[in-house]
Amino acid sequence: MRIAVIGAGAMGLRYGILLQEAGNEVDFVEPWEPSYQAIKEQGGVYVSRDHQNQHLVPVNIYRPAEYPKEPELVILFVKQMQSEEAMAACSHFIGDRTYVLTNQNGIGSVDVIRQYVPDQHIIAGIALIASVLDAPGKVDFMGAKGAGHTHLANVTEKPDAFTRQVVEEFRKAGMNPTLHKNYLGTLWSKLLMNSVINTLCTLMDITMGQYVAYSGAAGLTKRLIDEGYDAGLADGVRFMQSREEMAEIIFHESSQVNPLHRPSMYQDMVNGRPTEVDYINGYIVRVAKKHHLEAKSHELLVELLHLAEQVRNLKHE
Template sequence: MKIAIIGIGAIGALWAYKLQQAGHQVLTMTRDKSPTQLQIQLDDNPIQTFSANALSQLTTCDVILITVKSTQVNQAIAPLYSFITAQTPLIFLHNGMGALDTLGKQWQQHCLYLATTTQAAFKPSSQQVKHTGHGLTLIGRYQAHQPALSQHLLSQLNLALPSVIWDDNIQAALWKKLAVNCVINPSTAYYHCKNGALTQEQYHAQLHALIQECHQVMQLAGPAFPLDELQQYIYQVIEATADNYSSMYQDIQHQRPTEIDFITGFLLKKAKQYDLHLPTHSALYQQIKKLENDYS
């Protein structure tokens, strides 16, 4: 298959390498549109060379994966509109929720899909990517009227980077991931710690409050998971990723824009629709915005 990857961060680089390794023709699109080739080394495997930024090739792609951050979705795909056919599936894989809601009306005729993953990757340099955790990728419809992805496409993605599964209720998975991100990402960014540090007693009260507030919103706006199930799941993720630094921690450390508006910001907007007040999330949101505003 001919597959384009928009955004070659850690997850985009991981997918690019795995898909090309599986025999597919992979086209990469970078923020800097000038390079015509790029190289990626996955772990200790041989370096692979990829075609880059050939816009005209997008028209003949079988599928396009958009792996930029939620804050970059509009900026990344707007220049590509005239090169993408309405029939080409576009799979968006990023943290947070609400990024596709900001797209222009012209995109509503396209085949848009949402994905969430527990695959973990890290880029120690521009040409290196480390696969730091194996996991599950779920893909589902952005809008109810859209067709499911073909079994052939799903099977090819699954063969390249297992496991990939179609999810008819992708919103439930996205809300669960949102709750994880709302609790872990801003907390680790503000307290300057690895994920695992959040299990320390000094953070218990805040984490409990953050989880309770997430649960309040999810009861009304999202899937109604039992509170103890949600809490257990979030602590399982913390323990499984104990040695990791969250993406928001890394963004703050490198003085980059964070995804806070599509993570905690999205949760707060939903809470407002139901006249819910989330004091713990609101305070943490303001603390992260202050850190961003303090960049020199």
């Protein structure tokens, strides 16, 4: 399969390199100039796993305006707030038969993608996979080989032959895919997890394991999940887990799968980048308000995260 990955960050690199190693023709299309330059000069990407065995993986990389091919599949893996600019810059190589897949954190990019391809050609979903970008062109895959899971769903909720081919390529790449027919339910599962783990770990400068070891973690998690579920149900979301099951997933992922991991929002914070809190907790707040509900805990976390961003920026002026 001919695949173009837009964004050579932590997750874009992990997806692209695993799919390349599984035998696909993968190109990286990188809008961020420091990353493009580093990978070009290195002749590839330095890949580690759990901080060990760093090695150079040769890859093809292009700036958006220079990419000459028409891929069968585009994987969009920039930050949510960069989706519109990235899709506009890459629209020239998205053909009539091209599918676009997003496993980005938060919710919002599908509405951007819809401007370029029909719903039948959009595959959304979530990634329960941890990766860290140590520097431009240097990525650390967290977890043992074959660890982590991906969950995919057509926006139309009607899987077709090409989608099933994508799922098979993900399976061969060791990404443990599950194909669902519940688009919003799939996205909200990760949204709720991120609204707890990403934001709180970032604000408190702690790992996922340290959060769930806190004596009050269960009560705090329940409060955030309840607000999210109330908003989602009012918006017509068919949740795939009960509230209790969602809490169990958060605690399992944090205590057993990635206890030492600091989520992507933390990585953005310490590296001086804008966070995606408006597309995670902020999205829940907006949906709640649309239905005349309150999500006060999520609203507070959004304000605190933006305060932390402002303080960080002032320190570096």
